[in-house]
Amino acid sequence: MQKPRVIIDHRERNLDIITGLEKHDIEMTFAQLPVGDYIISDRICIERKTMPDLENSIIDSRLFDQVARLHASFSKPILLIEGDESALRLNRNVILGTIARLYIDYNIQVVRTLSPADTAYSIYRLADHEQSEDRQPRLMGLKKAHTNYQWQVLILSSIPGIGTKLAQKLIERFKTIRGVVSADIEDLEGVDKIGKKKAQRIYEILNAEFEGANR
Numbered sequence: 001m002q003k004p005r006v007i008i009d010h011r012e013r014n015l016d017i018i019t020g021l022e023k024h025d026i027e028m029t030f031a032q033l034p035v036g037d038y039i040i041s042d043r044i045c046i047e048r049k050t051m052p053d054l055e056n057s058i059i060d061s062r063l064f065d066q067v068a069r070l071h072a073s074f075s076k077p078i079l080l081i082e083g084d085e086s087a088l089r090l091n092r093n094v095i096l097g098t099i100a101r102l103y104i105d106y107n108i109q110v111v112r113t114l115s116p117a118d119t120a121y122s123i124y125r126l127a128d129h130e131q132s133e134d135r136q137p138r139l140m141g142l143k144k145a146h147t148n149y150q151w152q153v154l155i156l157s158s159i160p161g162i163g164t165k166l167a168q169k170l171i172e173r174f175k176t177i178r179g180v181v182s183a184d185i186e187d188l189e190g191v192d193k194i195g196k197k198k199a200q201r202i203y204e205i206l207n208a209e210f211e212g213a214n215r
Contacts, residue, residue: 003027004127007137020120026127035069036077038123039137041130042157042164043075048119051083055090058098071106075095076158080111082119108131134193136164141165152177159205166193
């Protein structure tokens with residue numbers, strides 16, 4: 001079974017978290033991330049803040065700029081808040097109001113952890129779950145797709161249940177995006193790592209009629 005992978009911002013210096021990730025046998029890659037601290041799939045990037053970090057970023061208004069960029073780059077961004085609230089200067093209602101705004105305005109999911117070890121375990125579980133669906137971590141915002149093949153992989157990997165590797169297999173098998181869209185369920189099942197359930201889901205997404213106007 002393949003190890004979970006995490007792309008970590010090279011400025012991350014919390015050795016307790018790095019050691020914790022090593023303990024859970026995670027494959028780590030360090031890079032300069034344009035947003036966030038940990039990329040665990042093509043749709044999830046985690047911004048980690050201790051409680052004092054969160055408080056300071058609310059006070060100086062950095063938080064909303066950071067989450068806006070996260071929201072623009074990833075479909076399921078996460079703000080991971082580490083530690084307790086015992087030493088905070090801000091009123092608890094301010095913190096709760098901020099978290100509510102993050103969810104409502106930016107679709108930011110909030111995960112709470114108690115310690116660096118707890119943070120490492122949470123990252124491991126999230127990465128393991130995401131990548132069991134072949135949603136591999138990839139850098140967002142560093143490279144632009146310059147070839148048709150890169151654009152084709154990017155488009156297909158945005159479909160739920162299809163990561164970069166499956167997108168590559170699909171375009172290599174059917175040659176064009178039109179070929180993937182035209183494929184029936186049995187054709188899709190013929191691609192390595194695509195079972196009946198996943199083939200049915202891909203087919204439904206690609207062939208469903210637009211319903212927005214009727215809602």
